Amino acid sequence: MSASTSKRKRGKGDSSITNEAAKLAHEEIDAEEQRASKRQPGGVDFVCPMFELTPEMASRAKEHANKLTTDKKKKDAQYIVERDEKLKALGQGDCDKYYVDKLAELRQLLMKLNKWL
Numbered sequence: 001m002s003a004s005t006s007k008r009k010r011g012k013g014d015s016s017i018t019n020e021a022a023k024l025a026h027e028e029i030d031a032e033e034q035r036a037s038k039r040q041p042g043g044v045d046f047v048c049p050m051f052e053l054t055p056e057m058a059s060r061a062k063e064h065a066n067k068l069t070t071d072k073k074k075k076d077a078q079y080i081v082e083r084d085e086k087l088k089a090l091g092q093g094d095c096d097k098y099y100v101d102k103l104a105e106l107r108q109l110l111m112k113l114n115k116w117l
Contacts, residue, residue, distance in 0.1 A: 083100075092103065 087100065092100075
């Protein structure tokens with residue numbers, strides 16, 4: 001058998017089945033995108049008949065959210081301060097994370113080199 005006889009030949013012209021399937025797929029994708037955009041809480045008020053949000057509850061929720069964000073900011077700032085102190089202890093002043101990673105990589109390579117020697 002030759003290689004040319006074993007190959008399948010594709011049909012010429014457009015297939016109406018693939019065109020219809022493509023149209024259906026595009027319609028499904030568009031419908032899903034529209035549903036996803038409706039789900040996003042872009043200033044939409046949701047109403048639940050079994051639960052009524054009082055102004056007091058809303059203010060407590062807002063205070064709690066503010067507390068969580070300030071705690072996160074404090075933890076981030078504390079991490080940066082601790083990292084800077086560790087760098088100063090190592091003799092490295094103000095360094096970016098990139099340089100810290102490169103220094104760690106360089107120290108690992110030096111340790112490997114010392115083991116070989």
